[in-house]
Amino acid sequence: MANLTTRFFGLELKTPVIIGSSGLSNSVEKIRLLAQSGAGAIVLKSVFEEEIVNEYKTEFQKQSDDQSNLEFLDYFDYEIKNDRVKNYLDLIQGVKKAGINIPLIASINCASGNEWAFFAKRLAESGADALELNLFLLPSDLNRSAEQVHNYYITTINKVLDTVSVPVTVKLSPYFADLARFIKELSETRLAGITLFNRFYNVDIDLDTRQIVPANVLSHPTEYLQPLRWVGIVSGHVSCDIAASTGIHDYQTALKMIMAGASAVQVVSGVYKHGYDVVKHMVHGMDKWLDQNGIASVSELIGCAGSAKVKNPAMYERVQFMKYFGEFDQSVD
Numbered sequence: 657m658a659n660l661t662t663r664f665f666g667l668e669l670k671t672p673v674i675i676g677s678s679g680l681s682n683s684v685e686k687i688r689l690l691a692q693s694g695a696g697a698i699v700l701k702s703v704f705e706e707e708i709v710n711e712y713k714t715e716f717q718k719q720s721d722d723q724s725n726l727e728f729l730d731y732f733d734y735e736i737k738n739d740r741v742k743n744y745l746d747l748i749q750g751v752k753k754a755g756i757n758i759p760l761i762a763s764i765n766c767a768s769g770n771e772w773a774f775f776a777k778r779l780a781e782s783g784a785d786a787l788e789l790n791l792f793l794l795p796s797d798l799n800r801s802a803e804q805v806h807n808y809y810i811t812t813i814n815k816v817l818d819t820v821s822v823p824v825t826v827k828l829s830p831y832f833a834d835l836a837r838f839i840k841e842l843s844e845t846r847l848a849g850i851t852l853f854n855r856f857y858n859v860d861i862d863l864d865t866r867q868i869v870p871a872n873v874l875s876h877p878t879e880y881l882q883p884l885r886w887v888g889i890v891s892g893h894v895s896c897d898i899a900a901s902t903g904i905h906d907y908q909t910a911l912k913m914i915m916a917g918a919s920a921v922q923v924v925s926g927v928y929k930h931g932y933d934v935v936k937h938m939v940h941g942m943d944k945w946l947d948q949n950g951i952a953s954v955s956e957l958i959g960c961a962g963s964a965k966v967k968n969p970a971m972y973e974r975v976q977f978m979k980y981f982g983e984f985d986q987s988v989d
């Protein structure tokens with residue numbers, strides 16, 4: 657059997673297959689099954705500040721006629737926050753008490769600068785082995801410059817890094833004008849790792865109602881090509897570990913991500929679509945492939961096809977199809 661151990665989040669993982677943040681791990685029993693299937697670590701569902709704010713607003717509307725309730729609302733805000741943190745604490749302690757030996761990574765998504773540090777501190781105290789910042793800002797604000805977006809990321813990350821001592825990682829979106837340079841800059845903070853990429857909720861338009869509707873909650877296996885390219889581009893040029901995420905549904909794709917430069921892969925949609933066995937197949941498939949190719953450990957493979965190692969790194973940056981269009985010939989009816 658090949659050695660599948662790897663490092664990510666500053667932690668040693670038994671396998672490179674991380675279960676990404678989602679409802680897949682919201683109970684001790686589910687975490688047990690994922691660990692038994694061979695997952696190397698689990699990122700828990702994010703605590704969303706927005707959710708807490710919405711709950712608070714609902715209560716605020718109920719109470720707003722009565723000014724004397726302002727003190728109660730302060731208390732309520734505190735209570736909801738504590739409630740969310742307590743859920744994490746209960747889940748993490750439940751896993752440890754059940755003797756399930758797998759690193760658990762807490763995840764947060766905050767909308768306002770001040771709340772990041774609050775939640776980071778409380779979740780780190782809850783016993784999580786590391787912290788993933790589900791940090792994204794869709795650059796849709798017509799008045800916010802790229803520099804302001806950058807500053808928001810850097811300030812938030814430094815604030816969290818100054819607050820906690822557990823390893824901190826960030827899951828990024830691909831929406832940056834200077835993506836490669838920015839990933840490099842982030843890797844030079846004290847982050848333990850960066851995950852490329854988060855996948856957003858998509859919208860579509862219903863032709864009949866002409867209304868916006870949600871689209872494709874789960875990823876398609878072809879979506880791995882975007883993170884593959886960017887993991888490959890930054891591989892060997894950054895100062896922290898990189899994990900790949902989005903569209904990783906089988907062991908072949910996981911191996912490609914590792915060859916591009918990822919120390920680990922995050923998987924969500926594949927498990928939602930095909931169950932826990934996907935994790936088993938990925939782990940067994942990687943093991944078998946390594947054995948068949950005479951490779952003793954997964955760590956030997958990391959980055960072997962990244963831009964710092966391949967003969968023609970410019971392939972990662974090729975975006976125009978001149979040559980391929982010229983030769984492309986397929987008859988159509």
Ligand SMILES: Cc1cc2nc3c(=O)[nH]c(=O)nc-3n(C[C@H](O)[C@H](O)[C@H](O)COP(=O)(O)O)c2cc1C
Binds near residue numbers: 676763855903
């Ligand atoms: C149902 C569902 C819930 C998710 N919840 C979260 C979440 O709470 N926090 C987060 O950072 N990402 C969340 N994600 C995003 C995933 O962690 C992952 O980044 C994304 O789905 C891409 O990976 P995949 O192609 O393997 O699904 C969620 C994804 C799905 C499908």
